[in-house]
Structures are given as structure tokens and as C-alpha cells.
Amino acid sequence: MTKLEALNICKTLDGLYTLDNISLYLKEQELVVIVGPSGCGKSTLFHIISGLINPDTGRIIIDGRDHTGQTGRVGYMQQKDLLLPFRTVLDNIALPLVLKGESWQEARKKAKSYLSQFGLEGFADYYPRQLSGGMKQRAALLRTYLFASDILLLDEPFAALDAITRHKMQKWLLSLRNQYNPSILFITHDIEEALLLADRIYVFSPLPGRVVGEFAVKNLTDEEKSLCKKQIMQLLNM
């Protein structure tokens, strides 16, 4: 079943033709990764899907309904953790629930019950500045998940982490995914990361961003994956 669809999205930003007729889809419980060169419009596409900006042409369909330009439907984790420095970890995570109308008390209680699965046990009352990079990303991810548990847009969530932490986080994301079964659209620069996480991969061209390749990589053998990697690298001119 199709969860989310972007249909013929075009966008010009400040006179710069950024997205050229992007069409892609995300099925229920699928993890789809978008790889593409820096500046090719990946974040812009997420801004459009989340409703923050309108596309010039094209539509965003979620659960069969038109959501073009409408915010508040998907969980969007941007490239930075964007935790509020003046709120505790728990309050940061509970905030989306409050925005959706729950009381602080309920929201905190609910948020608290997820802390251990997200590796934040015992850090509820810390401020974001007191967390490591990996913990900040997990907190941001939990906040995203609590806002919209069914569709998550993750924009290079692990890019700023060191290699060891990143690898741990990737594994952790996969286990989390098995537990909660959200539909995830995931942006990365890192082809290895894409092959490790994805069910399907879209490859974007340099500016203006276009879909130049699509690879179903679920259940592929290591050999087949390395073949995919070669093809993707070719598409990206690497």
C-alpha cells in the first residue's frame, strides 16, 4: 500500500531551478533512502513534503489524500538536532505531543515510557547541551517519532556523528524499525549507509535534482549490493 507519494514536483528557489519533476513513492512500513550530491535539492524536497514550502507544480499525496503545502502531518527531522537548549530532554521530546493538544503531564508520561528504547534512560532532566552528539540525535528522532509515528522524514540524521557512533545508530535504527514499523524516507550522502538501511534507493542528479536511478535493495546478497554500489557510484560520477 502506498503511504506517501510525491507527484511531478518542480521547484525554483530564488531563481535557481532546484527540483526537476521529482516523482517518488513510499510504501507502508518501507524504508526508502534518497542519495544524491550535496546541494541537489534533497532537503528542499523534504521541506515540500512536510508542507513547509509549496512546490511550483506537483502534489504530495499522503494516505490517498492531497497534503500539498499542509504542515503537521509527517514527522520531519532536519539536518540539525534542533533541540531547544532551554528545555530538558524530556520536555523537548514531549513538546510535539503538547502541540497536538495533550497536557504537559500526559505528554511527559508518554515520552518517558520511550526513553529507554531510545537510549536516553536517566537523562530526562538533562539539558540538550549536556548530551553527546549521538544522544542528541536519538532525542531528536524520538521527538520526531512522537509527533508522527507513521511517516518519518529523516534528513541525514547521522551525518554529523563519528564513524563508530554512526554505525551503532544505524543498527539501532534498524532494530527500532522492526519494533515500530514506521514508513521512513531517509536522506544520506553515504552510499554504504543507504545500502545498509534501505529497502529501496532513489538516486538524485546534481542540480536541478532529478531522479536518475531507483534500486530495490531489500534482501539482496552482499555481492548484489556491491554491484548496486558500483552502479550508484557511476550515476553519481564518483
Add this chain to the structure above:
Amino acid sequence: MRKSANTAHKLAPIITFLLLLLLWEAGVRVYQIKPWILPGPLAVANALVKETPLLLTHTAATLLEALSGFFIAIVLALLLGIILNSSQLLHKAIYPLLIISQTIPLIVLAVLFTIWFGWGITPKIIIVVLVCFFPITINLMEGINSVDPDQINLFRSMGASNFTIFRMVKFPSALPAFFSGLRIAATYSIMAAVIGEWLGAQKGLGYFMTLKQKSFAIDEVLAAVIIICLLSFLLVKIVDLAEYFLLPWNRIEEIS
């Protein structure tokens, strides 16, 4: 080792200060400067003690004006912050005027206020408000405007309204800057009240100083100056203390 260096750092300004006082006292004595030109620090201290009851009543008047003006300025700054945040157009229309308004010489306004509002407390409070309003507002607005747009986008993506974003993101983010503004305003507030009183009043430290200056009681004028310094310092410390307790998160250093 570290600790003794720290105490040395703390003592250094105090020792410098005492040395300067000593130099002053010695200079006045050696050159036999007339007390109605420049009294020594001992004479000033003497005057301070002798006139304490009178000085206290005038201090109370000045403090009342300064604090009233300070609080009114805070309220106005917050209101303006909310209003300017609500509309891009209003922001564009008003913010530059705010900056330009600072080029108006305050002393002229102070004279005008005395003409318009008489010798009572009102013109003094208005002057304090004018002086305090600007640093508070500018700092608040700078704080609000320097919030990461992506942070705002995050809340917009979660469907938050403009006002919710102001309340939950912009205003709290701007609080450290807001407190910097408060600190500057606190320093100026006493001085502004005194200037207002200087131009015509029936009580207050500024009034006291004009009287004493006319009778060449410079030691008493300087005694009032000491009180003004102490009051200003005290207000700044109170602001610091409030910030310390209200913004606990701001004391925490970034670890990564």
C-alpha cells in the same frame, strides 16, 4: 595554585581602588586643595555618614522613579516584541524608527518633559522609561531575530501557530539577550532618574545634588554620587541573580 590565583584576581581591583583613594587623599592634602573645589575621600565619607538620614529619603525617591520606569520599560518592550513579531510589515515599519529615535538628544527631551509635566515624579519616570526601553527592546528583538530559522521551521512543520512559536521558541530563546538588555537598562535607570531630577524636582538624589552644588558642598555632592554608583551596581547584581535562577540552562557549557 588555581585557587590562590583566583583570589588574587578578585583582590586586584579592590587593591587598585584603595590605592587610588589613597592617592586622592594624599593629593588633596599635599596640594592643600580647597574642600569646595575637591574634598578628599575621607571628607566625602564623613559627609555620607553625617547626611545619611537625608540622603536616604532622597534615595528612596530616586529609587522609586528608577524602578517604576524600569518596569514600565520592560512591559512596553515585551508588548512591542509581541506586536512586531506578529507582522513582518509592522516590523519593517517600526524597527528603523526605533533605531533613529535614539539619535534624539535625551537631555532636550528631559527639559521638555519638565515643561510639559511639571516638577513631579511623572517626567522622571518617562525619562527612565525612554532610557531603559531601547536597550531592552533592541536586545529582545535581536534575540528573537537570531533564532535559527530551521528551529522555527521545525515547529511550523509540526503545525504550530505563529503565537505558539513566539511563546515556545522565540521568546525563551531570546531570554539571554533580553537579560543583557536588562543589565544595560539597570545601569542607566538610576542615572536617568537623577538627570530628570537635576532639571527640576522637589526630591531625589539629583535634586539633592543641585542644592548642594549651589552651596559648594562638594563633599555632599560626591556622597550622593557614591550612592548612585552603589544603587546602579546593586540593580545590575539583582538582574544577574534573576538571570542565574531563571535561566539555569544558560549556565551549562556545551560539551561537544
